Amino acid sequence: MGLFGALRLPREILFGSGQRRALGAVAAKSGRRALVCTDERFAATPSFAEMMADLRASGIEALVHDQVLPDVPSDTVITCVEAARPFAPDMVIGIGGGSCLDMAKCAALLLTHGGVLTDYYGEFKVPGAVLPIIAVPTTAGTGSEVTPVAVISDPVRTLKVGISSPHLIATAAICDPDLTLTCPPGLTAIAGADALTHAIEAFTAVRRAGSATLPQQHVFIGKSALTDHYALLAVRLLGRSLETAVKDGGNADARADVMLAAMAAGCAFGTAGTAAAHAIQYPVGALTHTAHGLGVACVLPYVMAYNRSSSLAEMAEIGTALGLADGNVEKRAQGAIDTVRRLFAAIGIAPTLAKLGLAEDKLDWTAEQAISIDRLIKNNPRPFDIEGMKTLLRAAYNGDMAGAAA
Ligand SMILES: NC(=O)c1ccc[n+]([C@@H]2O[C@H](COP(=O)([O-])OP(=O)(O)OC[C@H]3O[C@@H](n4cnc5c(N)ncnc54)[C@H](O)[C@@H]3O)[C@@H](O)[C@H]2O)c1
Ligand SMILES: [Fe+2]
Structure with a gap:
């Protein structure tokens, strides 16, 4: 291409x-x-x-x-x-x-x-x-x-x-x-995690052939050379500074990194679009009444695990942007997912949909709603059917990373 x-x-x-x-x-x-x-x-x-x-x-x-x-x-x-x-x-x-x-x-x-x-x-x-x-x-x-x-x-x-x-x-x-500087730690964490989710979903979004009509007919068109640049900048800055900004809110350098990252992630996803983590957050947010950033971040590591097989090179590049040096692409891709999980745990993001407060008997409804948000689902690099979405949500509910990758 x-x-x-x-x-x-x-x-x-x-x-x-x-x-x-x-x-x-x-x-x-x-x-x-x-x-x-x-x-x-x-x-x-x-x-x-x-x-x-x-x-x-x-x-x-x-x-x-x-x-x-x-x-x-x-x-x-x-x-x-x-x-x-x-x-x-x-x-x-x-x-x-x-x-x-x-x-x-x-x-x-x-x-x-x-x-x-x-x-x-x-x-x-x-x-x-x-x-x-x-x-x-x-x-x-x-x-x-x-x-x-x-x-x-x-x-x-x-x-x-x-x-x-x-x-x-x-x-x-x-x-x-x-x-x-006045943002309390919880707000800093949730907003920053939303930004990291924007950057990663834009960078791993589907890549479409660049026809002349594509950007004229769609607001969100998938990843491209220009959005990739901003997405990786955002991942790099958040990887090095989000935890510090949450734990030491007076640190002006960390605040600057995180704000530049949030803006850069917006530059990326504003044209590339986001994908499954954002689709899942729509019904999850409606049911749990939790903040947007908390919901997208809760499911992001599971979505990354689900997408790993179809976005291996991109996941590895995210790993590099997060400071991982292993030359093996498979290991860096897995390392990226593990690093995002660790970072989110360190800043207080709920690790499972159960902890976020989603009722277990709402998992199927959540899957049906999420998969119907076509503009986001079609932007995901690995396609979904309803069974795949149900499996992913069950895994995110139970904290089962291996199940999410299945
Ligand atoms: N338009 C987009 O591209 C886009 C993208 C993602 C999310 N959103 C939407 O944005 C909204 C969330 O925005 P948000 O996370 O920035 O929060 P927010 O604007 O909803 O504000 C949340 C709370 O934080 C407080 N607050 C804001 N700045 C503060 C500061 N500097 N110090 C202390 N408190 C402060 C506010 O007063 C408010 O009480 C949601 O509605 C979400 O769906 C929009
Ligand atoms: Fe978002």
Whole structure:
């Protein structure tokens, strides 16, 4: 298969300690009126006050919506958009975790094109450009600052829903690792484990022939030369620094590594897509009400074991990125899986679906739901049938790594 690459990214990505101070200058390129989406926690911080003062000093009037809730319940988007419409913003700025960034994307979408969120569920449903979005993450995990996705929870649906469109990619991402210094260990671990899952699932995603139509017809197209580059960068940085960031949250170097990794993983999966671990998390999250990152990370080692036979070379490369030196490809591939397992155990990720709180009698339902999420399942390097998915979930429930590889 010939060399092929595709990548869709923000126009401007800024990374580094203190970059939050560029917000006013960056926003001034997009107009004079900004809707700012954040949550009550961040709105009460001195950093937020400084950023709002910077906007004012740059001649920008801001309307602040500081009521964003985790997982973005769909009715909260309506409330935000109704309050913002008379203000007629030129841009939407999201500052916070993935939820605040996804709220900013949804608000920009509805303020531009009207209608209701359900009109846009799925892929490529956004009809055109939306208001410029500036994303300023305060967690290091989702990669939402660079991805074409907004994830929301809709009370009418059992599973969370996604709106995926290149039009939802932020115009600018401002990543300042200083903003993550306040993340408690649990949040750091869960968000960082989500990022590692993004990187590994993007790097081991199916590789398709690079036809001219592929990136025009699909948001998530599988791995390519360009997404691989970002995925491996993310694996390397997380391998060396995630545990330190969780255990020593004041370590600025480790915080910077993890935030750069989360952004890089977003650059990778935003075009490559994710795969089975994310598909399984949709029903698991709905049943256990556990955080997204915890669910994907819990099942990732089992998914890696399932995929090992069809992605041996990729698994070995992941092993190299994690610092393993063994020249034998088989051993490095297995070492990658073992290292991810060890890292997740060290930062408190539940080691089995049983420990995560999934009821045993829901395993079959979980398998049926997961396998029906076609856009993610078809991106997995090793195909699934329902029996294969049931076997994998049973193994992940029991902590049976050998069973997952069967
Ligand atoms: N759009 C995407 O590409 C994408 C990708 C993966 C996940 N997601 C979604 O993102 C959401 C999860 O985002 P998240 O993990 O960033 O968490 P979050 O945004 O849901 O926030 C979780 C909690 O962490 C707090 N928090 C955020 N930053 C903090 C900081 N610096 N210090 C202390 N507390 C802080 C928040 O106030 C909130 O209470 C989920 O809805 C998930 O489905 C989106
Ligand atoms: Fe994720």
